[in-house]
Amino acid sequence: MTGDTGDTGYFDELAAALRAAGVPGEQIADTVADLRGHVAETGTAPEEEFGPAERFAAQLGGLAPVPGEPDAAAEHWTWTADLFNDRRMLAVHGDQGWEVESLDALGRFVCRRAPGAALRWEYRRELIGGRRRGKVLDELSPEGWELCGEWLVYGYFKRPKAATAGPGGALDLLPEAPRRWLFLSRRGKVVLAAWAALVLAATTASFVGALGLPGLALTLGLGSMVSALYAAHLEAAGGRVQQKP
Template structure:
């Protein structure tokens, strides 16, 4: 007996197949969606909307997971906490997908040679036991984790998930030559760090500060700079969140 969900997913599969999505990807997508519905108990059309429109939002834009691409571009870059979200929006609009953050807090990105996806990103505070709550709120909306730094978690999703065909990339811009994107406050914090470390290095050479003292000074300066930057950005985020409620 054919049920309403069966008919819905059959229509969805036909629409994805017509859009050129490989059968393997269609089967995996339908299986994931069925698993989601089994946990919610909702009707697929109520959960996802009409099958044809939902297929257009999914599109045939994403390559199969793990699909080899010898011509894929790789790029690693970084920004301070005052500038990271803006630059993620800029680079995501150019088709760069963040795969992870390395131990230095740099965004490790990849862009397939056939890139047709624009990506959107968001950053959330996940420290102090907030991880499970944030994941529970974001995952149903299609967000997936792509890296962590300090108390922050970064999330990504294809823009096509919300914008449909408008989320596709028409032309692939050249890879940026820069790798460091600092805001004015980030540059000021870096300048203070450089002055402190420079003074400690000079004291080490003069003999008033030993090698161990130099290492401790650099570590403390780096830690203070990171924590102070994080504090400023978190405080600004709290102000931004309170502003709409006060109005």
């Protein structure tokens, strides 16, 4: 186990180096708290885990602007995936430095990436509907997880990989931004095709007078509900999706 005095000296030096790099005080406090928690769990010395404080600060400092603050130089990208594929794609894109800022009204991931070098991000998805919300937030917050978006009964959480991977959480070379914005799994394509076929059939029936506009609206509403329930059933039957590139 490491001594508190040595740990304190390391993190004081790290905080000073981050301040010199222009990192905001609140961000420094959060970063140091996450890193302290990590070494407390592993029982290793911070210098052994992260390397010399000044060098580690150079990897962290200024790489990730505070979420929500404007940054004209940052890259911005919005994409989406189905519920069978979202966690896998979040893992892939998080390793490329993309930070999810929010989910928009259509359920798309609104992302940003700092210029030059960036931090790797890790994500997880949890059910937070009803009474589970408070319990999940209480369990994940101490581990550094931050709620970054919600969709239906799901909550998406993020944290920088530097909190668990040390220097490996920094990304020096940034791959090009993906040209795609839609990432569907095979099962997602099946559900989407079934829903599209229902829309086409209902629209055709409405035009020939078999349904009328009220009937069309009711059919589409029920079809959307059935598609969502079927998607949830398939996902539950398939088990948890492993987060790996």
